[in-house]
Amino acid sequence: MPSASFRAGAREGFLAFLPLSVGLVPWAMVTGMAMVGAGFTPVQAMGMNFIVFAGTAQLGTLPLIVAGVPLWLIVVTALALNLRFVIFSAAIAPGFRGAALPMRWFAGHLLTDGVFACCLEKMLAVDDSRWRLGYYLAPSIWSWALWQVFTLIGVFAAGVIPKHWSLEFMATIALLMLLVPLARQRPMLVAAAAAGATAVVLRGMPLRLGLIVAIAVGIGAGFAAEHWQDKEEAP
Amino acid sequence: MLWLTFILAGLATTLPRASFIVLGGRVRLPPTLQRALRYAPAAALAAIVVPDVLVVAGDFAPLNPNLAGVSAAVAAALLSRNPWLPFIAGMVALHALRWLPGG
Structure with missing residues (x-):
């Protein structure tokens, strides 16, 4: 049973992130549709979604995969798209003092732009390490689950929604909605x-x-x- | 081959994300650098999104339907707390401008 302070942190983190997380929905759906558009089967699309779990890197590498460029170029591109996470990871790292190593890997894998932007301030300000962990993990796991579910919906919706609706523009709006409050x-x-x-x-x-x-x-x-x-x- | 690509792209995502979180106390960034890093999310989001809005097929072309869509979305976000409204306003503005005669 998680400690009371972990649960209190989790509740607060979840509530802080909940309105922002709506922005993930169109982005996940757009990514799902784009992967199907690239010729992936639903299993391949969801496989990429589980393994990579990064909208920008997934969307950014798709055209290269389709074009059949060398593997190293795809990996270097993914790295370039993800370098911002080194900066985010360094900025939020002090918030994980007191956490065990496997937990740090888990937390690191779940780090996303939205959770980082939402959680950074309190992760650095609050003293209780259990509260901080709850505050970080609740929105992280929530956005992981949202991401998987709505990518899957996007994968199956891809054949139904006409291309001229320009659903990919919703991804642009989603990014902007993260930027406006900042x-x-x-x-x-x-x-x-x-x-x-x-x-x-x-x-x-x-x-x-x-x-x-x-x-x-x-x-x-x-x-x-x-x-x-x-x-x-x-x- | 495709799955190898996924695994390597996955590593190229998880390693940068986990880097400093895993290294923890062993590697510290100076406080000044940490303060500067607070600007990383705003900078990264803008760096990804601004070219999407102002560049059309590689050319700087700010007056395009995307800008109208984005303006409507930002206005909706500033004026209302409804999380769906910016998406609706943005998509409506985008398509209204595209379907306008001569648009």
Whole structure:
């Protein structure tokens, strides 16, 4: 039986993430449809979904798999798309002090953009390690389950929904809905604007490496904006 | 071959995610860097989503139906707490502009 503080953390984490998790639904469905569009059988599509469990990496590698490019290029592309997780992992890692090694691997495997954005603040602020673990695991497992279920629905819906509905646009909206609450803080808005502009300028870089550069530029810009804002507010 | 691709892509996902969480206390990032890393999610989300909206077939073309869809979605998110409304508003705006004469 999990401890009371684990359950209290789990409840709070779940409730904090619940409204955001709606954004996963269209994204998962879009990913399911895209995998079927790439020619996967339902078993192959769900196999990829279980093993990779990463919308961006799945959607990003599909065209390469279809084109039959060398395996190493697919792996390098997946790595490039996932490099942001090294940054997320480093940022949230202090929240797992006191957790055992197998639990850390499990938690690491479940790390997603949405859970990270939602949980980071409290994971670093709260002292009780059991509460933190519950606060992280509840939304993580919830989004894992949502992801599997709605990808499966997408796999089977793929043949039914007309292509000209542009369901993939719902993935763009889902990402934006994660961004909007963050961008209410001025330095975050600066970070997002700088990263977005850089990504557009560097869109021609091979292997989508422009994405990595854009993230780095955005972080730098946000940090600079925070520094500047602090200076202005100081007496 | 396909399954090998899945397994390697899976490793290329889980290893970056687990990296610092698994290393834990043995490797520490300096506090300044940690503060800077708070901006990672906003930067990453924007870096993924902005080119999707402003670039059409490799060219910078900001005035396209996607921008209208995104604007409607963001307006809905700012004005309402209903989680579905941005998706509905965004899709409606996208298709309204596409089907407009000359659109």
